[in-house]
Amino acid sequence: MSRGADAxxxxxxVGVLSVAVALLVILRVGRSRRxxxxxxxxxxxxxxxxxxxxxxxxxxxxxNHRTWVTSGCTxxxxxxxxxxxxTPDDPxxxxxxxxxxxxxxxxxxxxxxxxVRAVASALAGTGVPLALLPAGTGNLLARNLSVPFTxxxxxxxxxxxxxxxxxxxxxxxxxVSGEDESPARHTFLVMAGLGFDAxxxxxxxxxxxxxxGWWAYVVAGAQNLRGRRxxxxxxxxxxxxxxxxxxxxxxxxxxxxxGGVRLMPDARVDDGxxxxxxxxxxxxxxxxxxxxxxLTRARRxxxxxxxxxxxxxxxxxxxxxxxxxxxxxxxxxxxxxASVDPSSLLVRVQPx
Numbered sequence: 001m002s003r004g005a006d007a008x009x010x011x012x013x014v015g016v017l018s019v020a021v022a023l024l025v026i027l028r029v030g031r032s033r034r035x036x037x038x039x040x041x042x043x044x045x046x047x048x049x050x051x052x053x054x055x056x057x058x059x060x061x062x063x064n065h066r067t068w069v070t071s072g073c074t075x076x077x078x079x080x081x082x083x084x085x086x087t088p089d090d091p092x093x094x095x096x097x098x099x100x101x102x103x104x105x106x107x108x109x110x111x112x113x114x115x116v117r118a119v120a121s122a123l124a125g126t127g128v129p130l131a132l133l134p135a136g137t138g139n140l141l142a143r144n145l146s147v148p149f150t151x152x153x154x155x156x157x158x159x160x161x162x163x164x165x166x167x168x169x170x171x172x173x174x175x176v177s178g179e180d181e182s183p184a185r186h187t188f189l190v191m192a193g194l195g196f197d198a199x200x201x202x203x204x205x206x207x208x209x210x211x212x213g214w215w216a217y218v219v220a221g222a223q224n225l226r227g228r229r230x231x232x233x234x235x236x237x238x239x240x241x242x243x244x245x246x247x248x249x250x251x252x253x254x255x256x257x258x259g260g261v262r263l264m265p266d267a268r269v270d271d272g273x274x275x276x277x278x279x280x281x282x283x284x285x286x287x288x289x290x291x292x293x294x295l296t297r298a299r300r301x302x303x304x305x306x307x308x309x310x311x312x313x314x315x316x317x318x319x320x321x322x323x324x325x326x327x328x329x330x331x332x333x334x335x336x337x338a339s340v341d342p343s344s345l346l347v348r349v350q351p352x
Contacts, residue, residue, distance in 0.1 A: 244278045249276065249277070289305075
């Protein structure tokens, strides 16, 4: 065989080996996103183990709930779960980190969107999936991922036997003065907001919320309709400043609210983008136009509602405004910055 033929053969072999290695890597990544396979008859097989992080204020009968979840894990061939309760000082971050240290293969968040957000902040980037047993008022992440949040039995089946979906995570910086050297850094999965929506969340009466659920937000929203607009300056992806007078600016990782209302029709939890809605009604009557735009899922921009997209946003207000993350008030600030961390979190969803 000639030297030229030898060189050609070597190049072909290197190409074939490169393709084979690439396929193996792809297959391994694909397998890492599935629920861990376990067969009781396999010699040396180690059953998967879940950690359950519970907000005890959301569970009416904690002992019965624990027995039910443990029985479901055992029936599915899983090891008995590890249990953690959230506390007022730690809503789930420390518990999730401890669960990782203890070797949990799945972490189940049992609570509202605040519990889910706290647990997710510790799991992002680890490759350990987050599963949902929703027990809150909005359960917004579960809604956006079509997790059957109204059926606890079905939710547990998804947690133990679903598939792992990579989703984006929002990173928010809350700058109280607008010039903070070390602003508070948070994670959000659904939406971050500055202005009217955050005022509403902050003014919800806890006893009313416990009694009537999400209707408490309707009551609080009606009480805050007459607020004044505020001048803000918005920068998208480092671009030129946009000056607006607004009631609210909402940054979304996904777009569905309670009752199937889609505030952001194009938002997807896994598209690598943040969707932005600027709400600027003039007076109480202007809210009717805003409601019509939202309910009809209108994408067209008008003076009342403007839709934008970005990967990074900074909002600076002329005065301190309330800020919320996934429905949780986090105080007031002059600036809110948000960015997207694409596909950094695995969430257990229904099988295809």
